[in-house]
Amino acid sequence: MSKTVLITGVAGLLGSRLADWIIDNQPNTTVIGVDDLSGGFEENINPKVKFWQMNLIEHPIENIFEVHDIDYVFHFAAYAAEGLSPFIRAYNYDNNLKATARLVNECIKKDVKRLVFTSTLAVYGHGYGGIFNETQQQAPIDPYGVAKYACEMDIQIAGEQHGLDWCIIRPHNVYGIKQNIWDKYRNVLGIWMFQYLNGMDITVFGDGEQTRAFSYIDDSLKPLWNAAIKPEASKEIINLGGIEEISINKAAETLIEVLQKEEGIDDFKIPIKYLEARHEVKHSIPTHQKSIDILGFEHKTDLKKGLTEMWKWAKQQPMRERFVWPNYELEKGIYSFWKN
Numbered sequence: 001m002s003k004t005v006l007i008t009g010v011a012g013l014l015g016s017r018l019a020d021w022i023i024d025n026q027p028n029t030t031v032i033g034v035d036d037l038s039g040g041f042e043e044n045i046n047p048k049v050k051f052w053q054m055n056l057i058e059h060p061i062e063n064i065f066e067v068h069d070i071d072y073v074f075h076f077a078a079y080a081a082e083g084l085s086p087f088i089r090a091y092n093y094d095n096n097l098k099a100t101a102r103l104v105n106e107c108i109k110k111d112v113k114r115l116v117f118t119s120t121l122a123v124y125g126h127g128y129g130g131i132f133n134e135t136q137q138q139a140p141i142d143p144y145g146v147a148k149y150a151c152e153m154d155i156q157i158a159g160e161q162h163g164l165d166w167c168i169i170r171p172h173n174v175y176g177i178k179q180n181i182w183d184k185y186r187n188v189l190g191i192w193m194f195q196y197l198n199g200m201d202i203t204v205f206g207d208g209e210q211t212r213a214f215s216y217i218d219d220s221l222k223p224l225w226n227a228a229i230k231p232e233a234s235k236e237i238i239n240l241g242g243i244e245e246i247s248i249n250k251a252a253e254t255l256i257e258v259l260q261k262e263e264g265i266d267d268f269k270i271p272i273k274y275l276e277a278r279h280e281v282k283h284s285i286p287t288h289q290k291s292i293d294i295l296g297f298e299h300k301t302d303l304k305k306g307l308t309e310m311w312k313w314a315k316q317q318p319m320r321e322r323f324v325w326p327n328y329e330l331e332k333g334i335y336s337f338w339k340n
Contacts, residue, residue: 009077011040021221056099072228081185085144096147114165123149130283167227176217206277208249215241216306223295239286
């Protein structure tokens, strides 16, 4: 039976890679993609995707739903610069909350079969001792987490009041081929690759003992598809991604090992520069059993293997200009490393 899916943020990491996976593995599925190319690149988009260049905040996204009879929506479009969000509050809420609300309206109007929304571990805040379980009360500590939590609540209300079926995914520290490595405010592994490619020190905020669970994108592609089509995923909130607790220091050391091996520079020490600490969660480790039981998630790719594959791709990329915010909405309290 043929299906039509819409992927927002189709030029970004999650959107472009899921589009690739669907095209390769679901031959009876038509993929519609929308992106404003503010954080992704058109070269990332599979040529078989029917692409709409459009801003979800201001442009007539209802046109997409009028032209295409869409079965499932994967809403990945966002600006996920969590640490920067206190200094770009209005932009953060527009691009995350307002954009989602407009999309939810169209999903309701056109009776889509399910909306799959990617939220974030930031909704948990500090969690319970750094361990994040889907049943915990959300308590975000930054505007990005607040925006995503508000989106989650709005989607659930749409389910209760309008019958919208949904699945909320909380991915974490996703990385891999087609990631934006040219944004200085997000995607730490990509930031480090950009720094090395441009002869810069690898930078770490604070003492580097923050712990995270890094997620290689390819491990999450089939589970994301299952979030749309599996009956048991209906109206579920699910953490999705890597299961290994890794410190930022260890992640940096792992990348350095990959660079030394791949570039043949064993005798050259790649420096790490420690910068002032940010306002952030110290430990961010999600539970993962629910993703295994419902979505069939398998953690196949450890950090070293994933970084090796990403690095082979990254060093072949063009020397794009790095994105820098020309002006912040709020300068007070901005970290020294982000001051213009």
